[in-house]
Amino acid sequence: MDEVAQGVAFVDGRFRPVGEARISVLDMALTKGDSTYDVVHVWKGRFYRLDSHLDRFQASMNALRLDPGLTRRQIEDVLHECVSRAGLRDAYVSMTCTRGRTTVPGSRDIRNARNGFYAFAVPFVWITTPEQQEHGASLWISSRPRIAPESVDPAVKNYHWLDIQMAQFEAYDHDAQLVVLRDQSGGITEGAGYNIFAFVDDRWVTPKNGVLGGITRQSVIELLAEDGVALDEGHLSADAVLRATEVVVTSTAGGVMPVTEVNGRPVGSGRPGPHTRRLRDRYWARHGDDRWSTPVRPSRPMQLPEVFD
Amino acid sequence: MDEVAQGVAFVDGRFRPVGEARISVLDMALTKGDSTYDVVHVWKGRFYRLDSHLDRFQASMNALRLDPGLTRRQIEDVLHECVSRAGLRDAYVSMTCTRGRTTVPGSRDIRNARNGFYAFAVPFVWITTPEQQEHGASLWISSRPRIAPESVDPAVKNYHWLDIQMAQFEAYDHDAQLVVLRDQSGGITEGAGYNIFAFVDDRWVTPKNGVLGGITRQSVIELLAEDGVALDEGHLSADAVLRATEVVVTSTAGGVMPVTEVNGRPVGSGRPGPHTRRLRDRYWARHGDDRWSTPVRPSRPMQLPEVFD
8 A cells, every 4th residue: 555545644744655744752742632623524425414523623622722724615625635636435534633732932831822733534433443343343341431421521522541541541541442431430431432321111211411422422422313313412321321222322432333142141132233233224224315415526736824934 | 042952852663853753643642642751860970869850750551551563671772872972961851652653553442552661861851940049939829629549540650731831821911920729628739740839837848649649749858858847748728838937849941949929929038048059959869879870882783672673
């Protein structure tokens, strides 16, 4: 594979192969985890809900007092350009705004930081394997609590994942592929980049608080409403997940993915259920629909602000 | 200033000016905050408690199942070499082990990651200004809770600082330079890279749980024991800090630093007190003592494992 086919990044104001995309070890994105990001995907040459992702990215930057130094239109252009230069039809497209470094020598005052921005498009990422998408993945309910929203707001998409990474190791230790973490009161929150829905007592239940407002999660909520299927957005207990007849996780990196085993026990029949299959089909059908998707533009010359020269 | 005088880094197996030290935007140190680090300092050409820092760094890597691909002796050699190549007499010397990237194409399995290591030496960093060291800094007690130890263990030194960064903005908004965060039950924990001690009711009090086991904190504990001054390692309430007659913060980046204002109110007389001054003097006196410090070695050729070639 040539290096551009592995992905194209925009960093320091230039497009380059993603393998060459690097940032300073002194950027506070590294030394303080101080950044926010978003990930949108391209399917068959079309962005899915790019506007929703750009809205959320802007809200996250506002919450953290970050300024990428680019307009929304310029960010959008950069994302299109990364995908078209990489020649990808199905892509995982990431954008990050970092705190950067202080511009005053010797100063530790984070208000003096010049924020940074980078983005990249790589081949589409699947959280679960093709085999797991067909037959269902196994899920572990971790005993490690998710970082509390009062400390770091999960609705502001962030890279504070050490709790999730350690919970993921715990899941592997129990032969499970996926993991969800609980909140301080024991309610289920979210997993490693995915939200969770459980079908229990004739309705879907998904956690409302302490989670990222996933765009795929939002798509599922809309599809359920269109279908007139009942949904409780609220508290989801571990017991409910263990009693559920269907369970899915939802993510930009894979869409609606069936879970057929929780903590070593089969979910329902142990195979993806009818509600899950319908949701997944309807989710992917949206990707060719002009209401939800927009074609990737061909590569073209760009105007960028001076800071990126 | 020439670029080497701004610092020297070791990254990808090579020494280079710190301004050129960069890591991949795909390293999980960035995309998951999955890394651990330690910082040691050099004062007047001598490392202070390098062994204690290397012990802690190793314990942190063990806790996160990280392997830097270098022996302890090689890490030690790298740190000496960074300082000597930079020509620094007083230095802030950082070492980081990152999760890295999976070595299996398309795999998201973090067990397949090849971990990374980098280090750098830059001129000594002071958390407070010279004026604040002489007259005392102002501190804000934030209402934002520190990330709970059950989610991410603060004793394993990590870059999950968004809670601290947001609390730091809150401190600036209240015209304070320093900040400490509380735990879920309201007890004081730690600040932006520093521990806190308050002198109240004829003894020092410092939080025991939910904090990094700071090496400077440990030095202060030893100095108090040598002097026969009473210390409670346990719970420190906001009320106790507000009633204290002396308050200090402790960090590798500045040592023992006086705080003379808390939430806009003067601490004691509003000037650094006698206990604080004695602690600070005794802390710095240790830096020339062979029991606590070791001279930086001159630059020399190094043997490194093949992975770093």
